[in-house]
Each structure stands twice: as structure tokens, then as C-alpha cells.
Amino acid sequence: MAVLSTACGVAGCAPTSSGPEDAQTVLLQRPAGSTNDTKIYDSVLATCEKTTGITIKTQDIPSSGYLAKVLQQASSKTLPDVLMLDNGEVPQIAESGALAPLKPLGVTTNGFAEGVVQASTYGGELYGVQPVANTIALFVNTELLAAAGLKAPTTWDELKRTASILTKGDTYGVAFSAAASEEGTFQFLPFFWSNGGDETNIPTSEGAAALQLWKDLVIAHAASESVLTWTQADVNDQFIAGKAAMMINGPWQFPSLDKAGVKYEAVALPAPQLGAEIVSPLGGETWTVPVTGNKEKMASAAQVVQCLGSDASQLELGSGRNLIPTNENLAGQYAQENPKMKGFVDQIPGLRARTAQLGPDYAKASQTIYTAIQDVLTGGAEPLEALRRAETK
Structure with missing residues (x-):
């Protein structure tokens, strides 16, 4: 079980529970983040x-044991007044009855991307507000593209062609994580979903076609066989070292890329064909109001959650943390003020929660998907058969 870190936040050091303070004081709990994020x-x-x-x-809990701590608090009815959760954790905590529906408390999400709202919804009730989000995009080395007279690919066919041309010497055209973990599934989902794949029925021709794309890239040596073991951090290292001309990754890599002096641009992921919508996985944290039994404090907590989802909060959090505001009405302004985020902003309409369809059972689907990826890229299995075999297991 996690041990509480020193809890000093906006109003100084915090107690370990909401205690007897008046209703105008709330305790907010979050996982300990980087100095910049905090x-x-x-x-x-x-x-x-x-x-x-x-x-x-504020009360900061070590991130490594955060969910375990929240589950213990829910069991012992010692949750704080405002609780930060990863959006993928909302179904599990809401299912336990520990979270309050937000709409009866007056919280609204007008203008928020549909996928963002779905991520914080369980059983038809909204349980969280997510002010900013992350996802993945295609990073391109602009110097290598310019030298080859190429533009960033926008379709799968263009991706294969561009990656093939850029593969020279010890530099591969593209790098991605196909690891046997959630990271591998997370990177594959945009291709799977954008082509009509569905985690409720994984072994389909649409899903197989997406997996065939990755297989084609590896077979053509436009992507290294090492993608099978690379994490997203490893992929970034390859890109920084000049051993990958393009990579699939997230905005959390901006600081290391800027420090290394790499000339890059992040663009929207290639679509199956021109004009198709790109459906990308939605990552990030959401703010919730636990059921504490104190109606006055819960009302105050709801006001704080609403404020965290305000336009001003979204813009400040997005710019400061290289994340995407979740209110679609802010997209144009944000992209203009933060041009390096445009590739991510362009994908806002298609953002989808990983747990939207399966809730807590998403983990099983993720394992099925990354098992099939491994089977195809290591054993040469045909994609559709690999998906069927993985689902059976």
C-alpha cells in the first residue's frame, strides 16, 4: 500500500481526510506528478x-500505488472530496458506488468532445470531468523528409511508401511500440479503430487489415523487428538518435526532443484512406466527486470540478503540459497558440476512450490485441487467424 507523500498544495499542508472543516474547504487528491505538472x-x-x-x-499520493490507495479508501469510506483518476479507472471506481453522478450536482460538459465525455461516463451517468487529454500522433524528422523531397504521409499507402523511401543504412523509415503490453495496444488502436475494428468483436477483416499494415512495414524492413520489445520511450530514443525517420508517439516526448535539438513536426496519424476519420485512444486524467456523505462538501467539490473543466483551466493546463483541451470549441485558438500541438488537436473529434465499450473488461481485449500483434510479427501468422487465436486463448 502506498505511503502518503508530503502533502503541501494550494492551501498548504493537507490532512489525510476531509475532516470537520466547513463546506467551503475541500480536500483534493491526486497522484504525485512532475514538478512542472504540479x-x-x-x-x-x-x-x-x-x-x-x-x-x-491538496494531497499527493505516489503514482506507483495510486489506484491501490483509492480502492482502499473506497472500501474504508475515507475518500477525499475531489479525486483525480486516470480516465480508464473511472468504470471500476464508479461501479463500486464510490463516485457521485455529476449532473445532479450541476456539473456540465457543454462543448466537450463526445469521446471525452464517454470516457468519464458509466452506466449512463457522468462521473468525471477531463479538462485535457493526450493521445498519439506521427512525428516526422523534417530534415530527412525534406532531403528526400517528401511530405508527411496522410494515408496508410503513403505511410508504407514514405517509410520505405526513408529507410537507409541504419535508419528505419518508421518506429512504433508493438510490445506485449498495453503500450503496444495503445499504439495499435488508432489503426484498428480507424479501419472499423471493434474490441467487442476483435477477429474481423477490418482489424486484420490494420494488423497487416504493421506486418507489411516490418517485412519490408521499413520498421525494425525490435518494435516487438520497444516501449514508447525506446521508440523516442530511436528517433532522437536518427535511427528512425518517423515515429508514433505522444506529446509527452516534446521536452526530450527539444532538448536533443531534433528538427521534427507532429502530424495527425495516417488514415486508412484519404478523408477517413482518425480514431485515436484518449489518455489523461479526470476529476471526480466521491460520495462522502457530506452534501454541502460534495456541492463545493462539484464547483471545483466544474472550474477545473473551464475554458481558462483547459487552455492553461494544455499549454503548460503539452496536452489537448477537451472542449472542441477551443481547438482553433489552442492550435494557433501552440502550433506544435496541431497534429494532436486535429484528432480531437475522433478521440475514443479505451473503456467506452467494455468498461473494466477492456484489459482482456487489450491482452487479446497485443498477443495477436506478437503472433503476427514474431511467428509470421496471418493477421485474421492470429486475432482469432488470441481471442480464443
Whole structure:
């Protein structure tokens, strides 16, 4: 079980439970993040204190044991007033009855991308507000593309052609993570979903075609066989070292890329064919109101959650943390102010929660998918048969 870290936030050191304070003081709990993330969130929370008139005390829990801590708190009925969760954890905690539906508390998500709202919805009820999101896009080495007279690929056929041309010497055309883990599934889902794949019925021709794309890239040596073991961090290392001309990755890699001085651009992932919508996995945290039994505090907590989802909060969090505002109405302004995020912003309409269809059972589907990927790329299995075999197992 995780041990509480030193809990000093917007209103100073916090207690370990909401305690007997008046209803205008709430305890907010979050996993411990980077110094930069904490600083930016504290700035947003300070603004929310002024906006709502509510005092916000923060409690940081080590991220490595965060979910276990939340589950223990839910069991012992010691949850805080405001709780941060990974959006993929919402169904599990909501199913336990530990979270309050937000709409009866007056919380709205007008303008939010549909997939973002779905990610925080369980059993038809909204349980969380997600102000910013992350996903993955295609990073291209602009110097290598320019030298080859190429543009960033926008379709699968263009991806294969471009990756093939850029493969020279010890530089592969494209790198991605096909690891036997959620990272591998996360990177594959945009191809799977965008081509009509469905995690409720995995072994279909649409899903197989997406897996064939990855197989084609590896067979053509446009992608290294090492993708089978690479994490997303490993993929980034290959790109920085000049051993991959393109890579699939997330905005969390911006700091290391900028530090290394790589000339790059992040563009939307290639679609199966021109004009097709790109459906990408939605990552990030959502803010919830636990059922504490104190109606006045829960009402105050709901005001804080609403403030965290406000336009101002989204823009500050997005710019400061290289994340995407979830209100589609902010897309144009945000992309103009943060041009390197445009490739991610372009994918907002198609963002989809991994747990949207299967809830807590998503983990089983993820294992089926990454098992099939491994089978195809290591054993040379045909994609459709690999998907069938993995689902049977």
C-alpha cells in the first residue's frame, strides 16, 4: 500500500481526510506528478479558489500505488472530496458506488468532445470531468523528409511508401511500440479503430487489415523487428538518435526532443484512406466527486470540478503540459497558440476512450490485441487467424 507523500498544495499542508472543516474547504487528491505538472495544476487550483471562494487543500499520493490507495479508501469510506483518476479507472471506481453522478450536482460538459465525455461516463451517468487529454500522433524528422523531397504521409499507402523511401543504412523509415503490453495496444488502436475494428468483436477483416499494415512495414524492413520489445520511450530514443525517420508517439516526448535539438513536426496519424476519420485512444486524467456523505462538501467539490473543466483551466493546463483541451470549441485558438500541438488537436473529434465499450473488461481485449500483434510479427501468422487465436486463448 502506498505511503502518503508530503502533502503541501494550494492551501498548504493537507490532512489525510476531509475532516470537520466547513463546506467551503475541500480536500483534493491526486497522484504525485512532475514538478512542472504540479506547478501548473497549483496555478489553476489557485485561480479556482478565487473563482469559487472555496479553499482547496491538496494531497499527493505516489503514482506507483495510486489506484491501490483509492480502492482502499473506497472500501474504508475515507475518500477525499475531489479525486483525480486516470480516465480508464473511472468504470471500476464508479461501479463500486464510490463516485457521485455529476449532473445532479450541476456539473456540465457543454462543448466537450463526445469521446471525452464517454470516457468519464458509466452506466449512463457522468462521473468525471477531463479538462485535457493526450493521445498519439506521427512525428516526422523534417530534415530527412525534406532531403528526400517528401511530405508527411496522410494515408496508410503513403505511410508504407514514405517509410520505405526513408529507410537507409541504419535508419528505419518508421518506429512504433508493438510490445506485449498495453503500450503496444495503445499504439495499435488508432489503426484498428480507424479501419472499423471493434474490441467487442476483435477477429474481423477490418482489424486484420490494420494488423497487416504493421506486418507489411516490418517485412519490408521499413520498421525494425525490435518494435516487438520497444516501449514508447525506446521508440523516442530511436528517433532522437536518427535511427528512425518517423515515429508514433505522444506529446509527452516534446521536452526530450527539444532538448536533443531534433528538427521534427507532429502530424495527425495516417488514415486508412484519404478523408477517413482518425480514431485515436484518449489518455489523461479526470476529476471526480466521491460520495462522502457530506452534501454541502460534495456541492463545493462539484464547483471545483466544474472550474477545473473551464475554458481558462483547459487552455492553461494544455499549454503548460503539452496536452489537448477537451472542449472542441477551443481547438482553433489552442492550435494557433501552440502550433506544435496541431497534429494532436486535429484528432480531437475522433478521440475514443479505451473503456467506452467494455468498461473494466477492456484489459482482456487489450491482452487479446497485443498477443495477436506478437503472433503476427514474431511467428509470421496471418493477421485474421492470429486475432482469432488470441481471442480464443
